[in-house]
Amino acid sequence: MGDEKTPIEPPPSYDDASPAPSQSGGVGARQGPPRPPVLLDLPALNMIRGKRIILASSSPRRRQLLAQIGLTDLEIVPSTVPENQDKSLGPFEYVLATADQKARNVYSATIDSPKGEPALVIAADTVVSTHMGQILEKPRNEREHIAMLKMLRDQDNGWHKVYSAVVCMAPLESAVDPGYAVETHVEETAVKFDTSVTDELIVSYVRTREGADKAGGYGIQGLGSILVEKIEGTFDNVVGLPLRATLQLIEKVIIDPDVPAEVTDAAQNSAGIQTLLDAEREAQKIVQRAREYRTKRVKDARSEAQKEIEEYRKQKDDEFKAFEKEHSSxxxxxxxxxxxxxxxxxxxxxxxxxxxxxxxxEDLIRAVLTVRPEVPNRMEGSETTA
Structure with missing residues (x-):
């Protein structure tokens, strides 16, 4: 999620007793071209300096972060495998599985390259998770982008978590299987959105498109910082690469891999150590099977629930049809x-x-045609009086 700002010029040397005057008479202006930044003098970085180092990511933010520890001459080889891990996994397992998949894909694709075997492959993946464990990756369209940021603001009082996984792979000098060393790390940072952020601000931010290519839909290192109230954990982890942990992985995989040369030499002549190595691999298989079993159980539970819902719906539909038929008959x-x-x-x-x-x-006709003249009572009275 971001570009780290670097000074235009390196700071002055401690040996400078006094600031040099500028050509215009000001104080503090430097004479001549700026000096290049001083590199970290660490054994692990010195051992791989000038060698083939691959970043299995096209993220400019991760490239800029690695440049801060002196890894500037990186070869960018993005992974070609689809990122389609099972969303039923927790965010910790999901992000680690994705980063590990990237590293192994790029390592296997470049190991036989005419450029030679890579001295180091670095892969990373970042996801945002709600407090309910829902994994959020990059938004697919503007509507989803707006809804994603509103959800992060409104749920759990604005709190959510950012997970970044880093995987470092380096070849071993010995030929002991699998021929390479792997080190992994997952870092978690809690981020709190400002709950007073308005819908208008969210829509306006989305239309800048700054967060369109970022997990969770915002870049904390850029304009997206206006959405964030505070964080608990490392800032660069939210950007996309926990730099301190990455340096520790490089030191581990380059200087002190899990299977150092002296151990691998002894393992070739010692059945006991080989048994331990076999047992370790078997334990890893058991753990993997347990994860797969758990995933299957979750899927089965969902399928059973869906089946029960469909059966209940069919039962109610049948009852309604029978009722309708009975009453309509x-x-x-x-x-x-x-x-x-x-x-x-x-x-x-x-x-x-x-x-x-x-x-x-006939009665009607007879009644109409038969005339019976009668003197009205009033007329009869008048004649009598006269």
Whole structure:
């Protein structure tokens, strides 16, 4: 996650008794070209200086961090294997497995190169994890990027963790299997986002695209620092490479590998030591099988849960269909019975009409045509009075 700032010129020597005047008369200006930075004088770095050193990563931030300890002439050979480790692994196991895969892929691809066997291969991987253990890598699009940063701000009061794994491989002088030494390290840093960061600021930061190529979607060494309130652990680990731990791995794998020359020489003549080495490899296999078994159990549990959900859903669907069929059949029978009753009543009305219709018509005609004049009561009274 970032570029480390370096001074434009190295600091003045302790031997400078007084600052030299500048050409313009100022104080502190240096005469002549700037001196090159002084390299760390360490046995491990001296042993590999000028030799083929490969960084199995295209990250400019890791390259800049390694330059701080004097590893400037690096050969960049990114790993070609897909980073598709099982997400059911914990973040510690996941990041270590990914970095180890990168290192072994690049080492095997470059060991027979015309340039010669590499003196050192360095690989690293970084992931961000929520407090629930969800692994966050690089965002795939702007929407996912915004959602990722909002989640880091809102969950667990802004706290999350950054894991960086480093793997160093170097060839052994002896021919004892596997022919190389490997050292690994995983570092953890807790990072707290400022919970008062607004959605507007997050969207604005995402659109700078600074965090688009970074695990977790932000770069603490750059503009992304405006999102961060504080950290607990090493800063360069959040950037992408814990430098102190990396230097320790280099010293271990170059000067004091797990299988030093004197031990390998004795191992060729000692069945006891060979047995111990075999036992160690067998123990590693057992651990690997245990990890695979645990992963399988997690997958099986998920599959069983999904199966139970599907069975329950099917059961409820069947019950609903049966209920629907039962009640829809009853409604249909009722409709048919009502239709029959209606038709019956209509037939009865028609029969009555046929039977009494003519008589009713005759009565109506007779009532209309028969005239019976009657004197109103009021008129009768008037005549009597007169």
């Amino acid at each position: 009853g409604n249909k029978a009722a409709e048919e019975q009502a239709e029959k009753d209606t038709q019956k009543q209509l037939e009865e009305i028609k029969a009555i009409g046929k039977k009494t219709g003519p008589t009713v018509v």
